[in-house]
Amino acid sequence: MSITINGKAVDPPEDPRVSLLDLLRDHLALPGAKMGCNQGACGACTVLVDGERVLSCLTLAAQMEGRSVTTIEGIGSPDVLAPLQQAFVEHDGFQCGYCTPGQICSALAMVEELRRGVPSHVTGDVSSEAIAFSSEELRERMSGNLCRCGAYNGIIDAITATCRETAE
Amino acid sequence: MSIFDDAKQAAQGLVQAGMAKAVALAPDSWVPGGKPDPLIRQRHGAIGKPVSRLDGALKVSGKATFAAEFPVEAMTYAAMVYSTIAKGRITQITVSEAETAPGVVVVMTHRNAPRLNPPPAFLSESKAAAGDSLPVMQDERIYWNGQPVAVVLAETQEQADHAASLIRVGYEAEEAQTTFEAAREQGTQQSRFMGQPLHDEVGDAQDAFAKAPHKIDATYTTPRHNHNPIELHGVTLYWRGDGSLRVHDAQQVVAHTAYTLARTFGIDEKQVVVTSPYVGGGFGSKTLWQHQILAAAAARLAKRPVRMVLSREGVYRVVGGRSPTEQRVQLAATDEGRLTAILHRGLTVRTAHNVIAEPFILATRSLYGAETFLLDVHHVDFDMLGNTFMRAPGEAVGTFALESAMDELAHELGIDPIELRIRNEPEKDPISGLPYSSRNVVEAWRSGAERFGWERRNPVPGTVRDGGWLVGMGCATATYPYHRMPGGAARITLSADGRATLDLAAHEMGMGTSTAQTQVAADRLGLPMEAITFNYGDSTLPGLIMAGGSQQTASIGASVIAAYNKLVGELLKLAGNDSPLAGLKTEEVGSRDGGLCALDEPDRFETYASILARAQRDTISVEAEPPMPLETMHWSMHSYGAMFAEVRVNAVTGEPRVSRFLGSFDCGRILNSKTAASQFRGGIIMGLGLALMEETQFDERKGRVLNPSLSEYHVPVHMDVPEIEVMWTDIPDPHAPMGARGIGEIGITGTGAAIANAVYNATGRRVRDLPITLDKLL
Amino acid sequence: MTPFKYTRASDAADAVRKGAATGVKFLGGGTNLVDLMRETIERPGELVDVSGLSTEIVETDEGGLRIGAGVRNTALAEHRRVRTAYPMLTRAMVSGASAQIRNMATVGGNLLQRTRCSYFYDEDGSRCNKRVPGEGCDAIEGFHRGHAILGASDACIAVHPSDMCVALAALDAVVHIEGAKGARTVPLVDFHCLPGDRPDIETVLEPGDLITAVELPPMPFAAASTYRKVRDRASYAFALVSVAAAIEIEDGQVRDVRIALGGVAHKPWRATRAEAALRGAPAGETAFAGAAATELAGARPLADNAFKVRLAERTIVSVLCELAGVTA
Structure with missing residues (x-):
C-alpha cells in the first residue's frame, strides 16, 4: 500500500527506520516540514495526517501506509498563498521562518479541533459542547509549536484574523 | 590563550585607549556621523513603514x-560521536563495526582526519569566526565533555546514525576544571572585552559606599543559557575539482567563516564560498563551530x-x-536618592581557548550618573566547550543584576523606582565623559508608564490579589550600545532600466534586514522598493559584516552611504556639463524619483536613465568602504528602553506567569515598524525565558550538559507569552546612519529584572538567582 | 536507530504471537518509543504495530467505560462520557504533552511511557540503573529537582511522566492484558512497579504481554473530579507535581475520596493514606491539610526536590478545597 502525500501516491521507504520527516525532507525533496529537535519537543515538523496534526519526526513512514499526508507544500504556494499563510505574512507571524510551516499546519488542524469541541487545558468546563474562541484557547492549543524568535503575538493575530469565523 | 596573546591584546588595548582620547576631542565634523545622514530629514519615504517581509511568501x-535543504548529487549524510569525559585522552577507538555497517562511506577519527590548522577563535582577530582555537580532531586529546571524536558518513542519515552508535571509545581521564568553587580557589583572571579590560574606576567608590546613608549590597547569579534557534545547526558542503570548498551554511558571519575555514584548511580565502540565504534563527550561535570543519574534512x-545536521543534543x-x-x-545613595556609588563586580566562566568573557558590566558603565564607580569582571577557565555570545552578551544578565538592585534601592528609599531612575539621569557618560549622541530614556519612561498604567501599582509588596493569584508590577531600564564594526563595504549597481542592486555580505536571520534595507535603499536612491534588489548572505559579496552586536543595520547603513556617495560622484562625472546637475558637488546632490537632484534646488534633476x-x-557599479567607526569614541551611543511587567504568582503553587508586558523604546529611528516590533517582542520573550525558565544544566562532576534537549531546556511556549505591547520614541540619532541604532538585542x-521586580511586588520575595522558578517562591 | 523489522498485527492474538519472540516491541503512537530508539536506549529487533487494534471506547454493563489500548489520547480526552463522568481524566489528558503528540499517542503506550530523567536519557555519558542494572545512579547526587520524593530507592529516583495514569490511578482503573497464558486484568495501581533494586523493571507485564484495554468502573462522584498539574512552563512541560482527585461529601463529611499524585514517584501515586484519613472526616481545609501531611509523611526528598513535599501538600489541599467548594 502506498502513502498519499499532497495528493500523490508514494511508496513507503524500504528502511523502516525512516521517519515521515526524513521521508519528506531527504527522500522526496519536500523540505517544508522542518527538523528542530527530532524528538517531539518543538513542533517544527508538524504535518497533517488525514487532517490531524501530528509530529512527523516521531512518526515512522512505514506507519503511514494507506494514510493521506499534507505538508506545507500542499497548503499553498508562494504565488497562491492560503488565507492563513497570507495572514502570517500580514501579521508578521514569524521572523526567521523556520518554525513557520509547522505553526501553519498546526493552526489549520487546531481550528478544526476547536470547531469540533475538543477541550483544552484552559477550557473552563470540559463537559461543555462548544468551546469559546479566545486568545487563551489559541495560545494553549498552539503551545506544541515553539518559536524561538518570539513571533507568538503575530501568530495568534494571524490565526485570529483568518480562522475566527471558521471556528465559530 | 598564551601569555604572548594576552600581551598583544593588552598592547592593542593601549593603542585603542590612546586613539579614543584623540577622537573624543576631535571636532564633530571630523567624525563619521558628524554630519547627519540626509535620510534622517526625509519623512515621507519607505523608511518607517510597516512593510511586510519581502521573503514572507517563501517562508x-x-x-x-x-x-x-540544498539538494546535491551523491550526497553523504553525517553523524558524530562525542566524548564523555571533560579532559584526558582517547586510549582506544574501535571503528571496525561501524566501517562495515551498511551504507557507511567513511569513518573519520583523529587517526585518519586530514591535517588541519587550528582555526582562529572568534574576536581573536578581525576575520576569525571559530568558537575556540583548539585543534579539530587532530590528536587523541580531549578538551571538553562533548567534543567530537568521530564522524561517520553514510548513504542515508539512518545508516550514519546507526554506524555512529557502533563506535566504541576508551578514555584515560585527567582531572578537569569543571567546578566553580575549585576554579575560584585556583585564582581568577581579569576579563577583557574587545581587547580592553573589563574594569572601570571613577573616584573612590568603596569609600563613598561606606559613608552613604542608604545602601544595597546584593549578589545575583545567572545560569548558563543556550541560544536554541529552532533550526538545528546544519551544513551542506562539497569540494570542487579546483580545490575550492562550497558551503551552504546557517550563518551570521559568512565572510568570517569563509576566511576561517580557509585558514584551517590552508587554502586561499577566495577558495571558500559560504552562502546562507535563510537562517533559522541565530542569536549569536550561528558562527563557525567544529561541525562545519569536520564536515569539510x-x-x-x-x-x-x-x-551534516547536528542533533539537538x-x-x-x-x-x-x-x-x-x-x-x-x-x-549607595543620598536621602534624596542620588547615587553616590555604583559597585558592580563579579565572576564568570570561560575557556583558555577563546577570548569571550560575559561582559556583564557594560550597561552599568553608562546608565546612571553616580558620583563614583567600581566595575569589574573576572573569570575562571573551565575545561568545557567554548562559551560564546548570546543575545545581548553582558547586558542581558548584567541588567538583571543592576536593575534588580535599583529596585531594591527604591524600596529602601521609599522612592518610586521610575522616579529613582530619572533622578539619576546623567548629563554625560559617567565613565567615558563623552556626550550622549541621543538619549531620551526619560521620555520612554514617562510615555511607557502612562500607557502601562504604572500609577495603578501598589508599592507595598504582596498586597494585590486576583482570585488565586498574587499580582505585581515591576519595571527596569533596558539598554544596548550602538556598535559598528570595522570592515563594512557595499556595492551598488545601477542599471539603465531604473533598477538598483545592492551587494553586501550581510545576513538575514529573521531580523527583517533584507526588507528594512530595501526600504532604506529605495529612499536613498529615490527608487521604488520594487526596483531594489538586496543581495546578502554570500561570502563573495563585499564587506565583513557581522550579524551580531545589533550592529548590522549601522554597518550596512554606513557601507551603503559610502557606496552611494561614490555612486553620486561617478554619476556626476558621467552627467557632464550638459546635465542640469552640472557644477554640483557630491555633497550637494541627493536622489529622488529615479534620479539625482540638487539638495537645495530639487528641480535641478536628471534621471539615472538619462x-x-x-x-x-x-550599468554603473561602485564599491566602497565606510570610514572607521570612530563615532563611538566621540559620542556615547546607546539604545534605551523602559520595560514594564505585570506578573501573577499562584498563591498555592508559586507558579510565576507574566500576564502583561510593555516595552517603551528609544532606539533612534525605526526603519520598519512591523519587523521592528517583532524584534522587540522577540527579545522580550527571550528575556521572559531568561527570567522564569531557561537554564542549561551543567553537571559539574563531569563537566557535562545534562539537559541537551528542547523538552528539558525550557524556552517560552505560546501559553507563556501574553500580548506584548511595544512603543518607541522614533527620535533619530543624529550621529547614526539613517538615525537608527540597533534593535535586535535590547528587548x-x-x-529579566522587570519580571523579577514584579515578582517581588507580587509576593515580597526577592529572587536573586535566575531562573525564578516556583520552588523559589513557595 | 538500530535496524529493525516492522510488521503490523492483525489482531490481539496475532500481536501476542508475534510478541513472544525476543527483541520484539509493540508500537503504538511511537511518541516515546521512537524517540528512545533514536537515542538507542531501546533497540528492538522487531516492531509490531498494534496502533490499529482496539481503538474503541465502549460502555460496560456496570456503567463504566472500557477504553481500547489503541485509542488516541485526543479521542479519549474529547469522548463525551469521559468529559462528563470522569472529567479529571479529560483534564489530565489535555494537560499532557502537546496537541500533536496527543493526536498520535495511544492509551496503551501512555501506560508504558518511560521516565524523562536526564541521566536515563544520557546513554553515552551517565550511569543509570534503569538502563544498566547495577551500574549506579548519577541522578541521586546530580540534577534531581524533578525527581521522586515517594517510594524511591537507592538505585533509582526517577518519576513516571504520565498525566493520564495519575487520573487512572485515582479512578480505580483496571488494565486488561493478553499474553501467552491468556487474558488477565491488573488494577492500574498495581501495574507499575516501585524501583527497589531493579528499576529496569517498570511494570508487571511479562514478555509478549499486550495491553488491550483500560477499564474504568462507574464512580458517580467522579463527575465533579479534577486534575491539577504544576509545572515550570505554562504548557508543554512535565509535571513537577500533579494531583487527580474526586471527593464525595455528605452532610459536610467526606463520604468517599480518591486522590492520586503525579511527578512524585516511580509510578502514579495513589494517596491511600490521605484517603483513609479523610473518609468520615469533616470536609474542610483542616482535614485536607492533615490528610495531605499524612500522605507526605513518608516522603524522602533530596536536597533539590524537597520543595515538592510542600508543593504536593499545598496542591492536594487546594484541589480538595476547590472540589468541596470551601475556600482554602
Whole structure:
C-alpha cells in the first residue's frame, strides 16, 4: 500500500527506520516540514495526517501506509498563498521562518479541533459542547509549536484574523 | 590563550585607549556621523513603514531553502560521536563495526582526519569566526565533555546514525576544571572585552559606599543559557575539482567563516564560498563551530558532498552558549536618592581557548550618573566547550543584576523606582565623559508608564490579589550600545532600466534586514522598493559584516552611504556639463524619483536613465568602504528602553506567569515598524525565558550538559507569552546612519529584572538567582 | 536507530504471537518509543504495530467505560462520557504533552511511557540503573529537582511522566492484558512497579504481554473530579507535581475520596493514606491539610526536590478545597 502525500501516491521507504520527516525532507525533496529537535519537543515538523496534526519526526513512514499526508507544500504556494499563510505574512507571524510551516499546519488542524469541541487545558468546563474562541484557547492549543524568535503575538493575530469565523 | 596573546591584546588595548582620547576631542565634523545622514530629514519615504517581509511568501509556503535543504548529487549524510569525559585522552577507538555497517562511506577519527590548522577563535582577530582555537580532531586529546571524536558518513542519515552508535571509545581521564568553587580557589583572571579590560574606576567608590546613608549590597547569579534557534545547526558542503570548498551554511558571519575555514584548511580565502540565504534563527550561535570543519574534512576524505545536521543534543555538545555569572552589586545613595556609588563586580566562566568573557558590566558603565564607580569582571577557565555570545552578551544578565538592585534601592528609599531612575539621569557618560549622541530614556519612561498604567501599582509588596493569584508590577531600564564594526563595504549597481542592486555580505536571520534595507535603499536612491534588489548572505559579496552586536543595520547603513556617495560622484562625472546637475558637488546632490537632484534646488534633476543613456552606459557599479567607526569614541551611543511587567504568582503553587508586558523604546529611528516590533517582542520573550525558565544544566562532576534537549531546556511556549505591547520614541540619532541604532538585542535587556521586580511586588520575595522558578517562591 | 523489522498485527492474538519472540516491541503512537530508539536506549529487533487494534471506547454493563489500548489520547480526552463522568481524566489528558503528540499517542503506550530523567536519557555519558542494572545512579547526587520524593530507592529516583495514569490511578482503573497464558486484568495501581533494586523493571507485564484495554468502573462522584498539574512552563512541560482527585461529601463529611499524585514517584501515586484519613472526616481545609501531611509523611526528598513535599501538600489541599467548594 502506498502513502498519499499532497495528493500523490508514494511508496513507503524500504528502511523502516525512516521517519515521515526524513521521508519528506531527504527522500522526496519536500523540505517544508522542518527538523528542530527530532524528538517531539518543538513542533517544527508538524504535518497533517488525514487532517490531524501530528509530529512527523516521531512518526515512522512505514506507519503511514494507506494514510493521506499534507505538508506545507500542499497548503499553498508562494504565488497562491492560503488565507492563513497570507495572514502570517500580514501579521508578521514569524521572523526567521523556520518554525513557520509547522505553526501553519498546526493552526489549520487546531481550528478544526476547536470547531469540533475538543477541550483544552484552559477550557473552563470540559463537559461543555462548544468551546469559546479566545486568545487563551489559541495560545494553549498552539503551545506544541515553539518559536524561538518570539513571533507568538503575530501568530495568534494571524490565526485570529483568518480562522475566527471558521471556528465559530 | 598564551601569555604572548594576552600581551598583544593588552598592547592593542593601549593603542585603542590612546586613539579614543584623540577622537573624543576631535571636532564633530571630523567624525563619521558628524554630519547627519540626509535620510534622517526625509519623512515621507519607505523608511518607517510597516512593510511586510519581502521573503514572507517563501517562508510561509516552505519554499525558503535552508542550509540543510540544498539538494546535491551523491550526497553523504553525517553523524558524530562525542566524548564523555571533560579532559584526558582517547586510549582506544574501535571503528571496525561501524566501517562495515551498511551504507557507511567513511569513518573519520583523529587517526585518519586530514591535517588541519587550528582555526582562529572568534574576536581573536578581525576575520576569525571559530568558537575556540583548539585543534579539530587532530590528536587523541580531549578538551571538553562533548567534543567530537568521530564522524561517520553514510548513504542515508539512518545508516550514519546507526554506524555512529557502533563506535566504541576508551578514555584515560585527567582531572578537569569543571567546578566553580575549585576554579575560584585556583585564582581568577581579569576579563577583557574587545581587547580592553573589563574594569572601570571613577573616584573612590568603596569609600563613598561606606559613608552613604542608604545602601544595597546584593549578589545575583545567572545560569548558563543556550541560544536554541529552532533550526538545528546544519551544513551542506562539497569540494570542487579546483580545490575550492562550497558551503551552504546557517550563518551570521559568512565572510568570517569563509576566511576561517580557509585558514584551517590552508587554502586561499577566495577558495571558500559560504552562502546562507535563510537562517533559522541565530542569536549569536550561528558562527563557525567544529561541525562545519569536520564536515569539510570528512568530505575531503570521502571525496563526496556532505550534509551534516547536528542533533539537538549535538548542538549542545558542539555549539557554545552563554556562561554563568555571579554578580555583586552595591549601590549607595543620598536621602534624596542620588547615587553616590555604583559597585558592580563579579565572576564568570570561560575557556583558555577563546577570548569571550560575559561582559556583564557594560550597561552599568553608562546608565546612571553616580558620583563614583567600581566595575569589574573576572573569570575562571573551565575545561568545557567554548562559551560564546548570546543575545545581548553582558547586558542581558548584567541588567538583571543592576536593575534588580535599583529596585531594591527604591524600596529602601521609599522612592518610586521610575522616579529613582530619572533622578539619576546623567548629563554625560559617567565613565567615558563623552556626550550622549541621543538619549531620551526619560521620555520612554514617562510615555511607557502612562500607557502601562504604572500609577495603578501598589508599592507595598504582596498586597494585590486576583482570585488565586498574587499580582505585581515591576519595571527596569533596558539598554544596548550602538556598535559598528570595522570592515563594512557595499556595492551598488545601477542599471539603465531604473533598477538598483545592492551587494553586501550581510545576513538575514529573521531580523527583517533584507526588507528594512530595501526600504532604506529605495529612499536613498529615490527608487521604488520594487526596483531594489538586496543581495546578502554570500561570502563573495563585499564587506565583513557581522550579524551580531545589533550592529548590522549601522554597518550596512554606513557601507551603503559610502557606496552611494561614490555612486553620486561617478554619476556626476558621467552627467557632464550638459546635465542640469552640472557644477554640483557630491555633497550637494541627493536622489529622488529615479534620479539625482540638487539638495537645495530639487528641480535641478536628471534621471539615472538619462545620465546613463547620455554616457552610453547600461550599468554603473561602485564599491566602497565606510570610514572607521570612530563615532563611538566621540559620542556615547546607546539604545534605551523602559520595560514594564505585570506578573501573577499562584498563591498555592508559586507558579510565576507574566500576564502583561510593555516595552517603551528609544532606539533612534525605526526603519520598519512591523519587523521592528517583532524584534522587540522577540527579545522580550527571550528575556521572559531568561527570567522564569531557561537554564542549561551543567553537571559539574563531569563537566557535562545534562539537559541537551528542547523538552528539558525550557524556552517560552505560546501559553507563556501574553500580548506584548511595544512603543518607541522614533527620535533619530543624529550621529547614526539613517538615525537608527540597533534593535535586535535590547528587548532581552532589562526584561529579566522587570519580571523579577514584579515578582517581588507580587509576593515580597526577592529572587536573586535566575531562573525564578516556583520552588523559589513557595 | 538500530535496524529493525516492522510488521503490523492483525489482531490481539496475532500481536501476542508475534510478541513472544525476543527483541520484539509493540508500537503504538511511537511518541516515546521512537524517540528512545533514536537515542538507542531501546533497540528492538522487531516492531509490531498494534496502533490499529482496539481503538474503541465502549460502555460496560456496570456503567463504566472500557477504553481500547489503541485509542488516541485526543479521542479519549474529547469522548463525551469521559468529559462528563470522569472529567479529571479529560483534564489530565489535555494537560499532557502537546496537541500533536496527543493526536498520535495511544492509551496503551501512555501506560508504558518511560521516565524523562536526564541521566536515563544520557546513554553515552551517565550511569543509570534503569538502563544498566547495577551500574549506579548519577541522578541521586546530580540534577534531581524533578525527581521522586515517594517510594524511591537507592538505585533509582526517577518519576513516571504520565498525566493520564495519575487520573487512572485515582479512578480505580483496571488494565486488561493478553499474553501467552491468556487474558488477565491488573488494577492500574498495581501495574507499575516501585524501583527497589531493579528499576529496569517498570511494570508487571511479562514478555509478549499486550495491553488491550483500560477499564474504568462507574464512580458517580467522579463527575465533579479534577486534575491539577504544576509545572515550570505554562504548557508543554512535565509535571513537577500533579494531583487527580474526586471527593464525595455528605452532610459536610467526606463520604468517599480518591486522590492520586503525579511527578512524585516511580509510578502514579495513589494517596491511600490521605484517603483513609479523610473518609468520615469533616470536609474542610483542616482535614485536607492533615490528610495531605499524612500522605507526605513518608516522603524522602533530596536536597533539590524537597520543595515538592510542600508543593504536593499545598496542591492536594487546594484541589480538595476547590472540589468541596470551601475556600482554602
